[in-house]
Amino acid sequence: MIVAEDLTRVYTMGRVKVRALGGVSLTVARGEFVGIMGASGSGKSTLLHILGLLDRPDSGSVTIDGTDVLALSDHRRTLFRLNRLGYVFQDYALIGELTALENVYLTSLVRGDQKEEYLGKSTEILRRVGLGDRINHRQSELSGGEQQRVAIARALVNNPSILLADEPCANLDSQTSKSILDLFARLNEELDQTIVMVSHEDWHKEYFCRVVTLRDGLIEEVTECRRA
């Protein structure tokens, strides 16, 4: 469960101060699929970065599963991201020299998991995202949709409490985007996976349980569970 209270964040760009968040409070329950939407510059990515421990707010608090994550040291934050969070980025961010399987089990290696364990887990998660026959292919041999599926598998391999996705369909065509969103929805339903996803596509709303719309760094609207 994520509890964020009164988050503010101001960026200084030269002499100009830009208010990215002006006091946002948000609670995401376990098993929710929350969409963060809004126009460009509304603060949605900033909010996701703060929830994902990639950035620190100027004020406010963030508690994830009871842990005050803003009080953690940099090293502890790294470990928290490794063990508790999963990320999916807009441009997949795979390591080109690694195969799909190696990209997926990389974080398990860091965790010190046993070889049989991480090979089994990674192969299974790749099969689950529909890449069972592509595990030994490298990034250059995969389509955009397949690469994003590898990134999702990488994010899920360590059973994270929360999956954070920053516009994961931005570089994909609508057909592939749909297949990725279907996959997210399936993970949310079957595994009760908590997902927080940033998007600016209106048609994505049908996948979210709840949509938080930001405008000028403030929550403009919260729309409860559109999906049945």
Add this chain to the structure above:
Amino acid sequence: MTAVFAGLKVSAFLAWKTIERGNTGTLALTIMIIALIFVNLIFLPSIISGVVETFNTQSIDFDLGNIVVEPREGSQYIGGVTGLQKKIERVPGIIGTSPRIAVGVTLFYRGSNTASTLYGITPEDERSTTRIADFMTEGEFLANGDTDAIVMGAILAGREGEEGGGLPSLEGVMVGDSVEVAYPNDETRTYRVKGIFETQSFGVDTAAFVTGDEASEVLGLHDQASVILVKTEVDGREEGYKRELLSYGIQEEVWTFREKTGGVLDQAIQSFNIINTISTLVSLIIAVVVVFIVIFINTVNRRRQIGILKAIGIDQQIIINSYVLQVLFITAVGALAGIVLAAGMTAYLTAYPLVFPGGPVYPVVETSAVLRSIASLFAVSVLAGYIPAWQVAREDILSAIRG
């Protein structure tokens, strides 16, 4: 400890995959540059060691023996040479002594003349002490009892129609020819050339030898010598033998060959070392620049990827270490390739040695020089790889991700 080990395992995994599946052309080129830098690091020291080795060997074998006994201060000659020889040869480890009478003479041959040093020697003693007799290119070395014979170095003998180019030369003396020798006491003798030797040591190949009996007779000496050369059983322990000789009550001046040649050789080595230091510095700077550029470009191009790795929970030290391990691999393979190249170079220069005034110089690759080169190459490479990796890896995650 487990976390550290797991971290190193991941670093090694990332490093190996990058090496295995990265750009092979860049990798091969970088390794080749490191190999050539390694060769450059050991080439000059091996030549310097070769020069020292050649100079020492030439000095011992042809010019000075291991130890030189000279007259006491104020005396021109050593007296009672026969007794002194026996005394010296009683010292354990002394295997030969050769008294020499040295005199500056002028040699005349068919209208040409030149000044040189003539040594009066006891042939049998000289054979036990120096190796000049083994390097006869024409004729024979002197024998005890020869009175009208002379042997001379190839440079002094010269070649017909060729001037010595600043070195003493009789321009074409052959075995069997007669040469006239004018001594400083105005005595003149005619000798038949019995043999010509070539040691490739300029100082020796410009000298001539007659028997000690002949020189003594001309100079009016009796059981006297300018110097006694001493040959020891083992090279390199001259200081010990010198102390032993002094403890036997020898009153004359006793020098090791290093003490006699030290000044000249030290100056040459100092000059060589300055060149070597400059060359080493330039080589290491090239290594730093090459490794730095390779890793810098690599990390800057992967700035976003490094940010992502940190975002998904991979510690920045793991990322830095993966680059350091890549550098270690490149340096290790480069040094290995360098050793192979250096071995090839050494084999070639051993077959076709460089010719220096002191004689042919064979490269002497010392283990310490190789280890020093490897250590310095690793040190600068790791530093040059660590800095750019550290610069990029410590960057704020969001800045890195935004590129």
